[in-house]
Amino acid sequence: MSANSDSYVIGVDFGTLSGRAVVVRVSDGAELGTAVHEYTHRVIEDRLPGTDVRLAPDWALQSPHDWLDVLRTAVPEAVAAAGIDPARVIGLGTDFTACTVLPARADGTPLCEETPERPHAWPKLWKHHAAQAHADRINALAAERGETWLPRYGGKISSEWQFAKALQVLEEDPEVYARTDRWIEAADWIVWQLTGVETRNVCTAGYKGIFQDGGYPSAGFLTALNPGFAGFTAKLGQELSPLGGLAGRLTAQAAGWTGLPEGIAIAVGNVDAHVTSAAADAVRPGQMVAIMGTSTCHVMPSDQLAEVPGMCGVVRDGIVPGLWGYEAGQSGVGDIFAWFVDNGVPASYTRAAEERGLSVHAYLTELAAAQRVGEHGLVALDWHNGNRSVLVDHNLSGVIVGQTLSTRPEDVYRALIEATAFGARMIVETFEKAGVPVEEFVAAGGLLKNRFLMQIYADVLRRPLSVIGSDQGPALGSAIHAAVAAGAYADIQQAAAAMGTRRDDAYLPDEARADAYDRLYAEYRTLHDYFGDGRMLHTLRAIRNEANG
Template sequence: METGYCTVGVDFGTLSGRAVVVRVADGTEIASATHEYRHGVLERTLPDGTPLGDGWALQAPGDWIDVLRTAVPEAVAAAGVPADRIVGIGADFTSCTILPATADGTPLADLLPGRPHAWPKLWKHHAAQRQADRITDLAAERGEKWLSRYGGRISAEWAVAKALQILEEDPALYAAADRWIEAADWIVWQLTGVETRNVATAGYKAIRQDGDYPSRDYLAALHPGFADLTGKLGPQVSALGSRAGSLTARAAAWTGLRAGTAVAVGNIDAHVTAAAADAVAPGRMVAIMGTSTCHVMPSDRLADVPGMCGVVADGIVAGLWGYEAGQSGVGDIFAWFTENCVPAADHAAAAERGLGIHEYLTERAAAQPVGGHGLIALDWNNGNRSILVDHDLSGLLIGQTLATRPEDIYRALIEATAFGARLIVETFDAAGVPVEEFIVAGGLTRNTFLMRTYADILGRPLSVIASGQGPALGSAIHAAVAAGHHPDIPTAAAAMGRRHRDAYRPDPARARAYDDLYRLYRELHDRFADGRLMHRLRDIRVAAARGAGGSGPDRVPPLDPGPIG
């Protein structure tokens, strides 16, 4: 069958990368392929055994290149589309996932594999919280205008905090880094041979507002050696959906595509998903639910939203303000619980029925009435991204008795993440940036009980993206614009993206019952928001690890203080 012109979207996630071949005319997904990262997430040690400290999360650049060498040609081969009919390729990444590199793009991890700070810092690298706090405090003290664009707090997950951590803990390596570049831009550099920066990662993660990064004076006040940071951030930013360059011969050999194929400017996985859901109009909030949840929404209104991750002009689609908020642990919380807290007997019972442990616990949890477990939890097991922006916060569960069962806790954790999402939506509404439609995407949409619970707790319908490959489809949509087959992102999204409107509607009785539980969640949230108790517990834990032979207070092993040759 004639497929017409196609593009390829490549989505680089936390544990794997996936490629999808998409028809430009209508967004039909013809074929896809996935490649699991060989190194996964480096959280305890480097590949050579070098220990990492508390809150570290790194990745290996070679794993990303392997996605181009395996998943892309596999998807293209499965699609059966001639290379001359594939007109563009686009890529998105988790963010802020960022790496130090030389001026020619060589990752320092390739040159200095035994140095922890040489490796790319994944989005959930939270070891820069101290630096993030200082960045926020100094900006508030100096009255920096950009601080309000980030809800009043700068995150440990972002580029400036992570760079400052490198400078303070391994200054020689910081000096050796000619570039401090988002993985989304680095992978486009490898595809095209052209160094670019996209407006989304620059704005949301590197504090670029109104055409400028933080001033040299401000950066020098943080640390005298930090004034040159903006020089490491690279060239002027490029618009989303624009053409970064053309596929090089080397990259064509990796991917099985033609040299000269259009390559779109890089993007963030969550933000590009808005196009896949045809949600690039004001008031359409997309929650991309996976290991974490990122909430993105275009708006024609500019406002200060407490605890948001940022508002950036043209950050999702040209001509509108793009807002971002998020929860730093959702699917990761459920995975942690099932892997560490569920008895072997429940795993065996699930296996006997041919069910996965998540299916088994969901089935048992769904049979309960609202509030039947007598529990309430805070969804801070991986810190809090919005609205508190504190990654040293930790989870909390109260109401346990000797009768509490695993499915009770599992349901309470699901509810906690939904309560966190409701607080984000209410914060936007209260700030004068109304959420008119709530759209869900990501792997967790397959859990119908979870979706129903979110609708009940939010008290509003949920729309669901039609694609199971939202980021990859969104990148393919951007590639279609970069290749000139659609004039702009809204037009391409209308043709190639889609969602199921109001797929889940709240049950009035359950919604009223959840209102009472939500008030308890808010009471707990506000009582522990200052972090005093949780921070103290974390300090005790880190000190205990240090006393037992773990890494020191800077959370990195001793390094050679000399220059890098």
């Protein structure tokens, strides 16, 4: 690859609160410069920008202007930080949160530009959860009709996805629905802005748009949901583009925004979690990448097609062309630790952490690390934000068993970390039981900084952990896709091998601790089965909801 030794690609990761650009050398994946742009409107949850229009609970919107600002600011700043000649940039790739989806005109104009006072005209962020009732109806009808696509999503689709959100628009603001020519993932919309051509990537279409075996849910199914929904799929993409493919070339206008040469390759859009596999060079069957942060997403290519209970989805070519791509998830991980730090720690601990110059997380970790496995006498269920896999039930809640008058904050903190590791083991075992082998567990994301936590995962999973070598996995992954789109490598696997970064066996399980964890895990499973049917936890939630009026 010496011909590429002085050419560069740019990866742009559009997150929940900000967008990040990274400049990467094509020959070896070296990250030379990066810049972040915080979105001006962040997550729109209370009031529509520039209006008095208030939003209902569970709404979460975003502004397309914030995304374009990332191209205008973070990209040129990253190039400047890298100190490279922009003329040497040969391609740009992007990834987005998903399902973040917007209604647009036939020319790509977001409807919120025409009618900013209409909530449904705005892009719905992935965590917009106000379409749960619509998702419930889709699931019930699909189960009743035996729709063949339903098992591809572990038996349930999410309220976060395209069909649930679009049905909400139709039923709550039919006029906006009627004006929607294109219902498009932000992942594809941003690529449209860069290239001037509309493309639809297989990843979001498959995981978020129920595209399976060459088609969307049938018109008959959609009519049964609501006759007005019959023609919905005409607003989606009909021809899908492969990951790593060339979506188009940078337009003169977008060259003006970014300061990059007009005509460079723009990669087909992608999802932040899935593109991280390339960054970790984990794009072969059985390499499960866990992107561990506030929540954890698990993605894994495989040559086996199976119906794994409670997975988020399995999509042909969904991570790399030629393989099935699986996704599963834990809806609360770092968020649970944050909840405990914010609510479960006395002032004396906060003071002690401050005196030591440590975060409360780091302080609790240090105390917890001094214990032997099981010493706290606790076992917990990691369902404080519901359970995505394997139970797919957002109405479950957290459980901590075994507390006594001598239970200390570090005990609970450790038990919560262990609970998330047990949740991960449950997912791995569910895949394997369904006939999809997990050969390697590769950790990525913000929680890598907690080495004690990573060791617990190795011990609980009873397997070596590999770790990604970059702390900006999605942006690096997007840059790798850009290199493929630009023709610098033949495919994602080759580009990932040259440019991705992974440390094998970064954490090895300790036999004695793993044995001790087996006993605790058995108790976790018992609790999981007992509370997992929801009888008690749903009742508690109902009582809470009644009490809150």
